[in-house]
Amino acid sequence: MELEKRLTDAERCGDREALSLLLSEDFEGVNSHGKRVGKEAFIRGLCDSGLRFDQLEIADLSIRMIGPIGIVMGQSAFRVNVGSRVIEASAQYMNCWQLQGDTWRLVASSITPEA
Numbered sequence: 416m417e418l419e420k421r422l423t424d425a426e427r428c429g430d431r432e433a434l435s436l437l438l439s440e441d442f443e444g445v446n447s448h449g450k451r452v453g454k455e456a457f458i459r460g461l462c463d464s465g466l467r468f469d470q471l472e473i474a475d476l477s478i479r480m481i482g483p484i485g486i487v488m489g490q491s492a493f494r495v496n497v498g499s500r501v502i503e504a505s506a507q508y509m510n511c512w513q514l515q516g517d518t519w520r521l522v523a524s525s526i527t528p529e530a
Contacts, residue, residue: 466496
């Protein structure tokens with residue numbers, strides 16, 4: 416749960432350094448547009464795209480541990496400014512964390528907007 420809070424805070428604030436530390440070097444994700452992205456593209460999308468969160472909340476978290484892998488499923492609700500547009504939506508997401516040495520890193524993520 417603490418890792419998810421740290422990740423959400425870093426996403427909300429566009430904290431490049433925190434995101435870089437949380438994501439594995441070989442991170443792969445599927446964004447809300449269905450596009451596969453690696454670590455650098457994921458971070459750029461949050462930090463360099465002009466996107467600014469007014470709100471980003473997570474809820475209904477479930478965590479499943481399988482050895483050194485933690486799978487988190489949850490719901491996110493957000494309000495974001497992109498240029499002059501304001502988008503308010505919610506989505507279901509899944510994050511896969513892996514214990515690498517003594518540090519947990521996000522290795523995969525997928526988000527699906529709710530209709």
